[in-house]
Amino acid sequence: EPEVTQTPSHQVTQMGQEVILRCVPISNHLYFYWYRQILGQKVEFLVSFYNNEISEKSEIFDDQFSVERPDGSNFTLKIRSTKLEDSAMYFCARGRGTNSPLHFGNGTRLTVT
């Protein structure tokens, strides 16, 4: 079983709508990540989050994206105004610290129509 639970497993939304993807780590960790995988392409880094702050983000993670951990448990990725090209699998991952391997959830499949 994955060490993080992601909800929903599949989200369909219309272009321009806001979506929130959720991640719940099974154990208490400080390091969280979002990655995405467009169909047929490689897994790509979006953002890392440590101690309730963004520690690093990629060029993909523009102003349309935001992350937060509002209640100290759930870790969310928000896309403010979805575009067709945002359609992808979004994976949450957790790590024990820097330079540690990451453990991924089963992902949320986002379909933007």
Add this chain to the structure above:
Amino acid sequence: QKEVEQDPGPLSVPEGAIVSLNCTYSNSAFQYFMWYRQYSRKGPELLMYTYSSGNKEDGRFTAQVDKSSKYISLFIRDSQPSDSATYLCAMSAKGETSGSRLTFGEGTQLTVNP
């Protein structure tokens, strides 16, 4: 040049065969190397994690890292149909912020035929 190159396959082998999967990389800052297995519509599952050059063995899996050649390998012995999946190599540079920012290869699709 891509930072990480991995032959996407597909690779098809008979049950019991030894499978060799490989990645090359161009960024000499990469210090940590991982292999993940990904089943269809699932998240990547960590198989192996290595830091230094050399071999690491875990059951039927052996990971090799050759930093001088910027080349990593995963060997699967006595392959089983349940090993059929996409295998992803991933690597990261050492550092406080980038230490767990993984760069993935394209993935190699493996089918083990009974």
